[in-house]
Amino acid sequence: MTLTTLVSGGSAGMREAAIYSALEQELGVTSERSGVHLSTALILEGLPDGKTAALPPGLAQDLDIKRIAPGCFCCIGNLTLRVTLNRLLRKPPARIYIGIADSTHLPRLRDFLCHPPYDDFLELTPDLVL
Known part of the structure; x- marks a missing residue:
């Protein structure tokens, strides 16, 4: 089973920064225990201004970041989210x-x-709501 956290609220940059902070904490604990980093995927609602939060050093190797055009996933019928999830869940x-x-x-x-x-x-x- 893939652990899945929904993150919402704030600006896109704030959501990404919150995710990166949670990842740093989680991966730090995981690597201390086992010496292994967990593979992680991010599905992020796209940014209209094209700016992203700064990715902390050391996280890039284990991240698969997918961006979906801005718009509520459930209101647009979940098709884009469905396709993205199905591709991620192949591996x-x-x-x-x-x-x-x-x-x-x-x-x-x-x-x-x-x-x-x-x-x-x-x-x-549990959801991460900003």
């Missing part, structure tokens, strides 16, 4: 973070991810 990472702008849609997105086929692949963790 599942240990962890996925999904960053979305509007936290009011978290329940619908969480519901979508808790049903087939994703319920067999994803283990949802």
Whole structure:
């Protein structure tokens, strides 16, 4: 099962910075325990201004970052999210973070991810709301 965290609120840069901070903490603990970094994928709602948060050194090797055009995943029918998830889950990472702008849609997105086929692949963790 792939641990999956939904991240919402704040600006796109704030969401990315929060994800990177969580990853640094998690990967630091994991590597101290086992000497191994976990593979991680990020699905991020695209940025209209093209700017991204600075990626901390040492994280790039284990990150697979996918950007989806701006727009609510659930309101546009989840097609883009579905395609992106299906591609990622062919060779599942240990962890996925999904960053979305509007936290009011978290329940619908969480519901979508808790049903087939994703319920067999994803283990949802508590949301990270900014």
